[in-house]
Amino acid sequence: MRQSKIFIPTLKEVPNDAVVPSHVFMLRAGMMRPLGAGIYSFLPLGYRVAKKVMEIIRQEMDAIGGQEFHLPALNPREIWEETGRVEAFGDILFSVKNRDYVLAPTHEEIITYHARKVVRSYKEMPQIWYQIQTKFRNEPRPKSGVLRGRQFTMKDAYSLDSSWEGLDKSYALHDQAYRKIFTRCGLKFFVVGASSGAMGGSGSEEFMVNAQAGEDTVAHCEHCGYAANVEVATSRTPVVTRHPQSKANELIHTPNTKSIDELIAFLNIKEEECAKSRVYIIDEKPVLVLMSGNDEVNETKLQKALSSEPRPAHPEELAEITGADAGSIGPVGFKGRIIADLCLKEGNNLYSGANKNDYHIGGIDLKRDAEGIEYFDLRTVTSGEGCPSCGKEMQVFTAIELGHIFKLGTKYSDAMGATFLDEDGTEKPIIMGSYGIGVERVMACYIEQHHDERGIIWNKALAPFHIHLLGLNMKKEPVIKASEELYTKLTAAGYDVLFDDREAQAGFKFNDADLLGMPVQVIVGEKKLAEGKVEVKLRATGEREDVSLTELEAYIQKVLR
RNA sequence: CGGAACGUAGCGCAGCCCGGUAGCGCACUACCUUGGGGUGGUAGGGGUCGCGGGUUCAAAUCCCGCCGUUCCGACCA
Numbered sequence: 028m029r030q031s032k033i034f035i036p037t038l039k040e041v042p043n044d045a046v047v048p049s050h051v052f053m054l055r056a057g058m059m060r061p062l063g064a065g066i067y068s069f070l071p072l073g074y075r076v077a078k079k080v081m082e083i084i085r086q087e088m089d090a091i092g093g094q095e096f097h098l099p100a101l102n103p104r105e106i107w108e109e110t111g112r113v114e115a116f117g118d119i120l121f122s123v124k125n126r127d128y129v130l131a132p133t134h135e136e137i138i139t140y141h142a143r144k145v146v147r148s149y150k151e152m153p154q155i156w157y158q159i160q161t162k163f164r165n166e167p168r169p170k171s172g173v174l175r176g177r178q179f180t181m182k183d184a185y186s187l188d189s190s191w192e193g194l195d196k197s198y199a200l201h202d203q204a205y206r207k208i209f210t211r212c213g214l215k216f217f218v219v220g221a222s223s224g225a226m227g228g229s230g231s232e233e234f235m236v237n238a239q240a241g242e243d244t245v246a247h248c249e250h251c252g253y254a255a256n257v258e259v260a261t262s263r264t265p266v267v268t269r270h271p272q273s274k275a276n277e278l279i280h281t282p283n284t285k286s287i288d289e290l291i292a293f294l295n296i297k298e299e300e301c302a303k304s305r306v307y308i309i310d311e312k313p314v315l316v317l318m319s320g321n322d323e324v325n326e327t328k329l330q331k332a333l334s335s336e337p338r339p340a341h342p343e344e345l346a347e348i349t350g351a352d353a354g355s356i357g358p359v360g361f362k363g364r365i366i367a368d369l370c371l372k373e374g375n376n377l378y379s380g381a382n383k384n385d386y387h388i389g390g391i392d393l394k395r396d397a398e399g400i401e402y403f404d405l406r407t408v409t410s411g412e413g414c415p416s417c418g419k420e421m422q423v424f425t426a427i428e429l430g431h432i433f434k435l436g437t438k439y440s441d442a443m444g445a446t447f448l449d450e451d452g453t454e455k456p457i458i459m460g461s462y463g464i465g466v467e468r469v470m471a472c473y474i475e476q477h478h479d480e481r482g483i484i485w486n487k488a489l490a491p492f493h494i495h496l497l498g499l500n501m502k503k504e505p506v507i508k509a510s511e512e513l514y515t516k517l518t519a520a521g522y523d524v525l526f527d528d529r530e531a532q533a534g535f536k537f538n539d540a541d542l543l544g545m546p547v548q549v550i551v552g553e554k555k556l557a558e559g560k561v562e563v564k565l566r567a568t569g570e571r572e573d574v575s576l577t578e579l580e581a582y583i584q585k586v587l588r
Numbered sequence: 589c590g591g592a593a594c595g596u597a598g599c600g601c602a603g604c605c606c607g608g609u610a611g612c613g614c615a616c617u618a619c620c621u622u623g624g625g626g627u628g629g630u631a632g633g634g635g636u637c638g639c640g641g642g643u644u645c646a647a648a649u650c651c652c653g654c655c656g657u658u659c660c661g662a663c664c665a
Contacts (some may be wrong), residue, residue: 039626040600044658064657115665133665167663175664181655240665433665483596500623534625541625552624562624 028492029514030527035072036060036157037539043108047240049471050172052193052483056543065169065177072543073470075491077180080212080469081159083488084182087208091200093155093184098138100161102131103250106140111440121163121177130163135439135461142457143445149189152447152457153197157184159353159466171240173467180466188458189449194434201432201462205234207431207530212469214430215476217247219254230434234464241425248414248421257423261404263413266318267299267374274376274390281387285354287321290387294378301369302379302391304356306345307337313348316381316405317358317367317393323407332366332403349382356380358397359388363424365397368405410445427472430464483544484567487587492525494583497544499533499552511550513561513579517549519578541566547587549579 035057044061045051054057058073066287069077075096085095104127107113107219111121121130131137146152159182166177173179199462209216219233235245235254247253253262284293287301298320305316305324314333316324329337340348348363349356357379358365371377375392393400410423440456442445449455470489477484487493494517498510514526525545527536533552540548550562560573565586574582 036598038599043594043600046659061657112665118662119665135665164664168661170658319641502623532626533622533623534627537625539626550624554624 028523028525031529032524033525035127035543036070037542039349045172047171047174047475048478049174049240049474052474052478052542052552053169053172053471056483059173061296063177065166065175067173067176067178067467069576071493076470076485076489077466079489080466080492081180081182082158083211083524084208084464087204087211088155088157088182088184089205091155093157096156096158097140098131098134098158098160100131100163101128102137104129106136110136110312110439112118112136112140119164119166121165132162132164133181133186133461133463133549134158134160134162134183134441135459136443139439139443139445139457139459142440143443144186146187146447146457149447149449150351152187152189153193153198154187155184155200156187157182157462167472171471173471174240176467179468181504182464184462186460186462188460189447189455191458194436194458198432198434198460201460202232205430205432205462208464209234209469211488212473212488213477213488214429214469214473217252217254217426219245219256230436232432233428234430234432235428235462236472236476237424238427238472239425240471240475241427242450243426243428244423245426246408246421247426248417249417250419251414251417253414253416253421258325260408260423261415262421263415263418264406264408265371266370266372267377269373270376271493273392273395276396277389278381279389280376280385281355282385284385284387288585290378294387294389296378300373300376300378301486302358302367302377302393304380306340306348308340308344309333309335309337310458313363314339314342315356315358315361315363315365316399317365317371317400318406319368319370319374320514322368322370324405325407327401328405332405351380351382351384354380355386356382357388357391358393358400359391360395364401364405365399366401366405367393367397369402371408372402400573404475427468427475428465429472430462432462434458435459435461464515478544481538482542484548485544486567487546490523490544490546492523492545493547493587494522495540495543496524496526496549497540497548497550498526498528499531499550501528504555506551506553509556509561509576513549513551513576516580517583522583547583 035320037057038055045054057070059067059069062068074267107129116132120132161178162181163178166175169175169177177537186196214236216236219235221277240414244257246255246257280295284290288305290301291298297465301320307314307316318324339358345353359380373394375390378389379391383387408423410419415423437456437458439459445457446454447457473489474483496510496514498506514524518523544566546566548564554574555562560575562571563574563582564571
């Protein structure tokens with residue numbers, strides 16, 4: 028493709044609205060343009076990448092026996108009423124105004140609808156049906172370019188099985204296919220599994236990548252692969268040691284010390300010697316939550332422990348309940364339920380608030396001074412703590428969900444009456460699974476993981492072109508001749524070549540090439556051409572090498588393997 | 589949906605406080621120049637200042653309403 032012909036509107040400056048790298052570069056490289064909040068048009072360069080991603084997905088889905096469908100985005104609302112998901116989705120579901128249709132945010136209902144009409148016998152299963160299509164979700168807050176949009180492309184697959192063992196098999200096939208897909212795309216990913224309870228249910232895995240633009244916070248152990256959403260993640264944290272002797276309570280005047288940091292500085296004690304207090308209101312009753320040192324209360328874990336929705340107490344409530352303001356609250360004399368993190372189990376000689384402003388109490392023995400105290404895992408893990416499964420250091424970071432595989436079971440087939448006749452002659456609901464991948468997210472995450480300050484760094488698998496051929500001075504006859512010949516030759520050799528045949532300054536072309544990020548740049552300049560050579564630059568490393576025209580093809584084959 | 593910011597040429601921005609001729613850089617057009625990291629110059633084209641209303645002799649500028657976009661939060665099958 029000649030760059031003088033293809034529409035690639037590159038931007039020198041960073042568009043005002045773009046913040047995360049993938050968004051900035053997709054706009055700057057002329058891959059896409061916005062049409063509205065969370066709505067993007069793909070331009071030729073961006074669409075080439077999308078097609079490569081979709082083709083990789085397609086190949087791996089076909090390899091596990093998937094069959095590609097093309098399903099309507101426009102769905103009769105009544106189908107969605109059958110499963111109660113009109114209500115479940117709420118405002119996320121787009122509705123058509125002048126007819127009773129909705130825009131499909133996913134396709135479980137449509138697949139189940141067809142399955143119920145078609146599938147009659149256990150003999151017709153298993154099936155894997157998939158589609159790669161546009162989905163619509165009325166996101167309250169679209170953000171980060173293509174990472175959270177109102178319209179996006181998704182590969183959705185659905186498995187139909189006659190037995191739970193069959194579902195396990197279909198699920199495992201998808202697990203393997205997903206690993207191949209993301210690996211082929213060059214993504215460094217990890218899997219948050221059901222064992223870690225990220226989704227709270229059984230039989231689901233999220234495929235995620237580490238990215239600053241991410242929306243989920245996860246704990247991940249590189250050594251053994253343990254990964255869990257920070258809402259449920261655990262770690263090996265030392266429990267406070269119980270001293271053989273419990274000291275007596277001691278009221279200490281601590282003016283202007285609200286935080287744990289201030290307290291340890293003021294009293295010259297260690298963080299582990301403090302018990303931090305948080306008051307929550309649960310079922311309209313106050314509960315004191317004690318954490319070791321500066322540990323953060325994990326409200327998801329708290330909710331699980333109390334099996335009820337907690338909310339932090341308001342400042343006025345604090346004063347009323349404890350007689351003190353936040354920063355001076357503690358277990359001694361607290362009227363109400365007291366629970367503590369496991370790290371504090373039976374701790375003694377601790378410091379905590381005195382329930383009297385500007386006072387703390389030392390020598391607290393939870394066993395002695397907090398009657399009826401209960402212990403739960405309530406803390407939020409942080410980077411550097413020990414992995415619960417292998418004990419090595421874990422990291423906590425934000426991540427983006429790229430794909431999700433899920434054992435649905437009979438939720439949809441039950442609701443919609445999609446049944447089959449089993450071998451024993453009984454009618455049973457079809458056992459289903461659903462498996463999604465966000466196509467734009469794969470592209471954007473790749474860029475999040477592979478860019479530098481100059482632009483994108485494509486690998487061969489996703490690059491819109493393999494080779495960027497730069498004719499440096501397109502007014503000089505030898506350069507024109509040589510670069511035109513190379514263009515023909517490399518194209519004939521099967522490479523996708525982007526030929527910068529524009530009449531522009533060398534620096535202009537170099538900067539554009541680095542921004543667009545094709546893996547290999549072949550630079551045709553007058554001086555080196557006189558020696559029968561061209562320069563080959565590898566985008567990933569910045570390495571440049573002069574290669575003679577006769578050896579060029581072999582050289583490219585080597586670096587672009 | 590709560591909090592905040594922004595909306596002026598294709599893009600990035602100044603002008604607004606203190607009302608009076610709409611500006612800068614890049615991009616674009618023509619010509620010259622340069623030709624291995626966004627070359628230098630000359631001459632040009634391009635604007636309902638987001639929309640609507642109000643105040644005023646006069647509004648990009650002040651006031652009210654709306655819309656749009658982004659950021660933080662809530663939400664995220």
